[in-house]
Amino acid sequence: MSKCKKCEAPGTIVLRKKDLYCDSCFLNNINHKFRSVIGKNKILSKNENILLCLSGGTASTTLMDMVHYGISLDSHKKLRVNPYALHIIGPGNEDNVQVANSVIKSCKHYGFDLYIIHIAEYVHDCTSLIKNVNAMPETDSISSNTFNEILNGMPPTAQNDFILKVKQNLYVKCAKELSCKFIFTAETTTTLAINLLSNLTVGRGSQVQNDIGFCDKRDKEVTILRPMKEISKEELNQYISIKKIMPVHNCNMLDNSLQSVISTFVTDLQENFQSTVSSVCKTADKIGVHDDSKYDSRCVLCKNVFNNSGSKISALEATVYSRLVSSKKREDNNEFHDNSLIEQTSLSMFPYINKNLCYGCSRIYSEMTLCDLPDVVKVHLQMSDKSK
Amino acid sequence: MPISCKTECGRNAVLKRPKTGDALCKECFYSAFESEIHYTIIKGELFNRGDSVAVAASGGKDSTVLAHILKTLNERYDYGLNLMLLSIDEGITGYRDDSLETVKQNRDDYKMPLKILSYKELYGWTMDEIVAQIGRKNNCTFCGVFRRQALDRGAAMLGVKCIATGHNADDIAETVLMNVLRGDIARLKRCTAIVTGSEGTIPRVKPLKYTYEKEIVMYAHYKKLVYFSTECVFAPNAYRGHARALLKDMEKIRPACIMDIIYSGETMTIKDEVSLPAQRVCVRCNFVSSQEVCKACVLLEGLNKGLPKLGIGKSSKAKKMLDEYNLKQTESSGLKEAISDLNDTVSSCIAKAKTCKSGLCSEENNVNKNGSINKNVNKCNSNKCCIGQCISKENSQIQKSISNSKVNSLLQQYGLDDTSTDNEQLKLVTNPHENGHEDVLENSDDEQSHLDEDNTCSASCGRMGSLQIGF
Numbered sequence: 124m125s126k127c128k129k130c131e132a133p134g135t136i137v138l139r140k141k142d143l144y145c146d147s148c149f150l151n152n153i154n155h156k157f158r159s160v161i162g163k164n165k166i167l168s169k170n171e172n173i174l175l176c177l178s179g180g181t182a183s184t185t186l187m188d189m190v191h192y193g194i195s196l197d198s199h200k201k202l203r204v205n206p207y208a209l210h211i212i213g214p215g216n217e218d219n220v221q222v223a224n225s226v227i228k229s230c231k232h233y234g235f236d237l238y239i240i241h242i243a244e245y246v247h248d249c250t251s252l253i254k255n256v257n258a259m260p261e262t263d264s265i266s267s268n269t270f271n272e273i274l275n276g277m278p279p280t281a282q283n284d285f286i287l288k289v290k291q292n293l294y295v296k297c298a299k300e301l302s303c304k305f306i307f308t309a310e311t312t313t314t315l316a317i318n319l320l321s322n323l324t325v326g327r328g329s330q331v332q333n334d335i336g337f338c339d340k341r342d343k344e345v346t347i348l349r350p351m352k353e354i355s356k357e358e359l360n361q362y363i364s365i366k367k368i369m370p371v372h373n374c375n376m377l378d379n380s381l382q383s384v385i386s387t388f389v390t391d392l393q394e395n396f397q398s399t400v401s402s403v404c405k406t407a408d409k410i411g412v413h414d415d416s417k418y419d420s421r422c423v424l425c426k427n428v429f430n431n432s433g434s435k436i437s438a439l440e441a442t443v444y445s446r447l448v449s450s451k452k453r454e455d456n457n458e459f460h461d462n463s464l465i466e467q468t469s470l471s472m473f474p475y476i477n478k479n480l481c482y483g484c485s486r487i488y489s490e491m492t493l494c495d496l497p498d499v500v501k502v503h504l505q506m507s508d509k510s511k
Numbered sequence: 512m513p514i515s516c517k518t519e520c521g522r523n524a525v526l527k528r529p530k531t532g533d534a535l536c537k538e539c540f541y542s543a544f545e546s547e548i549h550y551t552i553i554k555g556e557l558f559n560r561g562d563s564v565a566v567a568a569s570g571g572k573d574s575t576v577l578a579h580i581l582k583t584l585n586e587r588y589d590y591g592l593n594l595m596l597l598s599i600d601e602g603i604t605g606y607r608d609d610s611l612e613t614v615k616q617n618r619d620d621y622k623m624p625l626k627i628l629s630y631k632e633l634y635g636w637t638m639d640e641i642v643a644q645i646g647r648k649n650n651c652t653f654c655g656v657f658r659r660q661a662l663d664r665g666a667a668m669l670g671v672k673c674i675a676t677g678h679n680a681d682d683i684a685e686t687v688l689m690n691v692l693r694g695d696i697a698r699l700k701r702c703t704a705i706v707t708g709s710e711g712t713i714p715r716v717k718p719l720k721y722t723y724e725k726e727i728v729m730y731a732h733y734k735k736l737v738y739f740s741t742e743c744v745f746a747p748n749a750y751r752g753h754a755r756a757l758l759k760d761m762e763k764i765r766p767a768c769i770m771d772i773i774y775s776g777e778t779m780t781i782k783d784e785v786s787l788p789a790q791r792v793c794v795r796c797n798f799v800s801s802q803e804v805c806k807a808c809v810l811l812e813g814l815n816k817g818l819p820k821l822g823i824g825k826s827s828k829a830k831k832m833l834d835e836y837n838l839k840q841t842e843s844s845g846l847k848e849a850i851s852d853l854n855d856t857v858s859s860c861i862a863k864a865k866t867c868k869s870g871l872c873s874e875e876n877n878v879n880k881n882g883s884i885n886k887n888v889n890k891c892n893s894n895k896c897c898i899g900q901c902i903s904k905e906n907s908q909i910q911k912s913i914s915n916s917k918v919n920s921l922l923q924q925y926g927l928d929d930t931s932t933d934n935e936q937l938k939l940v941t942n943p944h945e946n947g948h949e950d951v952l953e954n955s956d957d958e959q960s961h962l963d964e965d966n967t968c969s970a971s972c973g974r975m976g977s978l979q980i981g982f
Contacts (some may be wrong), residue, residue, distance in 0.1 A: 278765070279764075280764065280765055319691065320688070320691065322775070323687065323688070323691065323771075323772050323775040323776075324761060324765075324768045324771055324772055324775075325768070325771055326770075326771035326772075326774045326775055327775060328772075328774065328775025328776055328777075328778050328779040329775070329778040329779055329780065331779065332782075379764065380764065381761050381764055381765055381768060384757070384760045384761055384764060385757070385761070388753075388756075388757045388760070392692070392753060399692065402692065402693060402694035403691055403692060403694070405694050406690075406691050406694045406695075406696060406699065409696045409781060409782055409785045410696075410779055410780065410781060410782065411780045411781060411782035411783070412780060430778045430780075431778070434555075434704070434705065434777060435554055435555050435556060435705075436550075436551060436554040436555045436705065437774060437777050437778070438721065438770045438771070438773040438774035438777060439774055440554065441547070441550075441551065441720075441721035441770070442530060442531065442721075442767070442770050444547060444550050445528065445530045445531050445543070445547055445721075446531045446533065448542070448543040448546045448547060448550075449517055449518070449528055449531055449533035449535055449539070449543045450517050450518060450533060451518055472531075482771075482774060482778075483771075486767075486771070
């Protein structure tokens with residue numbers, strides 16, 4: 124008879140193919156992981172307003188359940204936060220209404236106030252995003268179309284990356300409107316492992332701490348926290364089946380992209396090497412960012428500081444040089460060491476690089492067929508051009 | 512309809528460059544390919560005028576193209592380099608024996624001097640023999656670790672300023688991914704550097720760092736360079752294969768991702784509070800290491816003791832394994848008969864110093880191997896020879912570098928042990944090379960003439976010294 128690793132009760136859940144737990148020990152363990160991540164970072168003070176970002180998927184629905192459980196405790200263990208919920212509709216059109224309705228329903232169930240906005244709002248540099256509580260926003264078909272056009276003009280990899288950055292911008296904006304200093308997003312350790320590898324493959328290695336770490340302090344006023352970062356997808360699936368939570372299944376990741384390839388790869392490798400995800404995440408914990416205080420200029424799209432490799436030659440220069448030598452006929456051996464020519468090629472290949480856009484965002488921009496950035500980005504580009 | 516070359520030279524394109532997506536004709540491709548490597552060399556300040564450079568040559572496409580291109584650029588741009596080829600013979604039947612023929616062809620084609628070093632002469636083991644011990648899993652660990660050191664040794668023999676390796680952009684991107692998957696933060700930090708090597712070691716440079724594997728293959732193909740294209744017979748089981756498979760899948764979707772991964776690696780910062788192992792020199796073989804005793808010495812120790820798993824996994828496990836092994840050896844009853852006539856010296860040794868106990872243990876182990884298994888008698892002889900030789904070498908080196916009185920006193924004790932244990936062995940093994948042994952000692956200053964022997968020694972002698980110093 125196999126027993127729970129913690130108590131004498133019969134085990135009902137197998138994790139990592141070998142560890143047996145009973146339901147109650149398992150739930151305790153998951154809740155502990157959630158609370159300890161928040162606790163040990165000592166970043167939240169009492170009765171802080173927090174914004175929960177809900178996609179309607181498994182992870183964010185579980186996050187909502189755990190926050191609800193935490194604040195419903197009355198002992199010293201009570202989680203002292205004032206939660207608000209945010210749902211971003213889109214992109215795409217198919218099941219959006221259904222997903223949004225289901226998020227409204229579950230927020231009602233937990234008694235959280237939910238604000239819903241459309242992702243296409245990003246194209247306007249408007250001051251107020253939030254309109255109604257607990258109700259569907261009106262659809263603005265013009266901005267919707269503009270946003271979809273921008274998206275459809277990009278390859279899938281850039282789309283996935285771009286959507287993440289847009290959402291982050293919107294989270295922060297809404298948090299400011301709702302005067303929340305903190306945002307909770309629901310990335311699991313599995314998602315973070317995938318995001319780390321994705322970040323590397325789109326040239327965002329220097330931004331790993333902000334995108335994968337527990338705490339994202341890119342914005343001076345609002346901090347994004349990832350309290351589910353120790354919980355794996357496997358554990359999540361067990362959690363929702365015990366708690367009988369019914370998430371609306373939605374996977375926004377586009378197929379045939381680097382992110383989807385990485386996701387498949389990590390899931391498969393995890394099957395055979397059970398420590399894959401945790402090793403990847405431990406690596407992420409050791410990667411830092413450049414000291415922010417020294418640099419003030421940031422990418423207008425992803426809000427990260429610019430960085431230099433610090434070495435004499437980097438992949439950026441090598442790529443630019445490759446373009447240069449493959450677009451011009453060589454007449455004299457030293458011609459291509461002409462700096463102005465290199466500079467010129469650099470700007471055509473990596474638009475706005477290290478002036479307004481970081482390497483990764485510049486790559487996205489160069490891949491847009493519709494070379495028309497959303498108003499909000501253009502405004503920023505112009506602003507920073509003027510200031511220079 | 513044929514696509515015309517992007518440079519508007521009027522010819523038709525023959526390939527689309529994966530890095531930038533530009534279509535080029537053959538002539539423009541040659542020019543772009545060579546020009547890029549030249550740019551990398553100049554911008555990265557890889558060489559100094561007048562340097563001797565060893566090209567690490569395996570006979571594969573990367574090193575063949577590297578040798579060809581360095582020779583071409585050296586002449587075209589007058590780098591003033593003295594180029595030579597350095598090959599390592601791992602002793603893999605059906606792979607390296609054939610590829611070395613290609614290297615010899617390169618030597619003749621490019622008129623560069625060639626030096627071949629073999630694992631057999633350096634470590635006493637061929638890869639075939641190692642795989643017979645360890646099996647098909649983890650064997651790449653041995654091969655990789657040994658080759659790293661073998662290249663250092665070869666470069667020292669040739670007296671070159673740096674080693675140029677054929678790592679291409681795909682290799683580096685793959686290594687970044689692999690180090691992330693394995694959580695190896697120290698390697699992650701240094702794997703994207705174009706020049707590696709700490710102070711006091713021979714630096715390695717990667718002129719092909721930004722060159723795609725595909726283009727290297729194309730270049731070699733169009734230029735009709737002779738290279739060897741079989742994959743290593745032992746490689747398919749390596750963990751690296753996972754990273755490689757991922758990279759290949761990603762390259763299909765977005766070929767530029769290889770450069771993006773390298774860029775990520777280059778701009779990544781490791782948090783200050785993360786402690787990284789400092790690079791230093793192995794106390795036993797004096798080659799670069801991140802630990803007191805380098806991985807090559809540990810792996811070799813394991814092989815020679817019949818504990819091939821010794822160097823696989825964490826170093827703390829290695830210590831445990833050795834302790835268990837030593838315990839087992841001292842407990843074994845058959846051993847007692849074999850060493851009964853040693854007892855006098857053993858006890859006297861213990862009386863002299865506690866530390867030598869472990870050293871004696873190892874002696875006993877060797878003796879036991881000889882006596883009970885009765886295998887490899889020849890090998891034992893040579894080992895015995897080199898034991899004394901290499902420890903004396905080690906002693907002199909350490910005495911030069913460390914002026915710690917405690918260490919010196921310990922070394923003196925070890926010196927005593929050496930002579931006593933040597934005598935024991937002379938008694939046991941019926942064919943002592945007393946004269947040869949002395950000769951080597953006398954001539955130990957004459958590095959050049961005895962280099963091979965010295966190296967054999969310092970490698971296979973690892974079995975002795977480590978117990979005293981490393982573990």
